[in-house]
Amino acid sequence: MSTAINIESLFKTYPDGTQALKGVNLSVEKGGFFALLGPNGAGKSTLIKLVTTLYKKDEGHLMIDGSDPDIDFKRVQRAIGVASQDNELDPGETVMALLRFQGRLFGLSKTEANKRAEELIDLFDLQPVSDKRTADLSGGNKRRLHCALALVHKPSILFLDEPTVGMDPLARSLFWEVITRLNREEGVTVFLTTQYLEEADKHASDMALIVDGSIHFAGTITGFKQLVHPQDASSLEESYLTYIKTLSPVC
Ligand code: ADP
Numbered sequence: 001m002s003t004a005i006n007i008e009s010l011f012k013t014y015p016d017g018t019q020a021l022k023g024v025n026l027s028v029e030k031g032g033f034f035a036l037l038g039p040n041g042a043g044k045s046t047l048i049k050l051v052t053t054l055y056k057k058d059e060g061h062l063m064i065d066g067s068d069p070d071i072d073f074k075r076v077q078r079a080i081g082v083a084s085q086d087n088e089l090d091p092g093e094t095v096m097a098l099l100r101f102q103g104r105l106f107g108l109s110k111t112e113a114n115k116r117a118e119e120l121i122d123l124f125d126l127q128p129v130s131d132k133r134t135a136d137l138s139g140g141n142k143r144r145l146h147c148a149l150a151l152v153h154k155p156s157i158l159f160l161d162e163p164t165v166g167m168d169p170l171a172r173s174l175f176w177e178v179i180t181r182l183n184r185e186e187g188v189t190v191f192l193t194t195q196y197l198e199e200a201d202k203h204a205s206d207m208a209l210i211v212d213g214s215i216h217f218a219g220t221i222t223g224f225k226q227l228v229h230p231q232d233a234s235s236l237e238e239s240y241l242t243y244i245k246t247l248s249p250v251c
């Protein structure tokens with residue numbers, strides 16, 4: 001089985017002394033649907049930023065789609081798409097203009113970039129807001145635009161950092177239809193973080209649990225449920241809560 005993402009001994013301490021990652025090891029299969037779960041502040045977004053080369057790691061070794069980003073940065077950039085949790089969108093640009101611009105950044109011709117922008121607007125149901133400035137979008141539409149921007153260059157690995165925050169139930173359902181289709185039919189590897197555990201339960205097959213910068217569990221979602229509740233069938237949310245409560249017992 002080939003590996004899309006391999007992470008060995010990844011460490012990150014921020015300049016203010018916060019130790020965000022304390023020796024993380026993880027691997028994600030090519031074509032897999034992987035969920036990184038953990039409480040707020042556990043290190044999920046930091047890990048995504050290091051793996052996608054937005055931030056510099058202190059220590060560790062990364063292989064993304066068979067390449068080391070320290071050696072073949074350009075190749076890694078082409079292979080990945082990232083919908084960050086906190087990326088700012090240029091507030092004065094329209095949805096359509098931003099998507100076209102992103103296509104041009106990735107080397108598409110003007111015609112190709114326009115075509116791709118239109119495809120993504122259709123895919124994410126952004127037609128009603130395609131001429132709106134990003135500053136005037138709802139939170140859910142901003143998240144969908146982030147995902148559309150991440151997909152402009154047809155990456156083989158897609159990072160989604162809390163993608164459905166602010167989406168209404170219909171938008172969320174349509175969003176997951178698009179993402180699961182990309183995963184199942186086009187073989188795109190999905191690396192997801194979410195606090196909506198039912199989303200991870202429904203769509204992902206593998207997971208890791210990160211707490212305070214360390215991996216507590218890595219394996220299948222079924223394996224995690226069985227580890228926490230060996231006797232009964234349980235949801236991922238029930239298993240997660242049981243596990244997390246054992247770490248911080250209520251006094
Ligand atoms: P998560 O995404 O799991 O909520 P983060 O990766 O955002 O967690 O944060 C991990 C830890 O690093 C937290 O303690 C957070 O406060 C800290 N942190 C995140 N970004 C920075 C930063 N730019 N400077 C200093 N500390 C940071």
Ligand code: MG
Nearest residue numbers: 044045046085
């Ligand atoms: Mg985060």
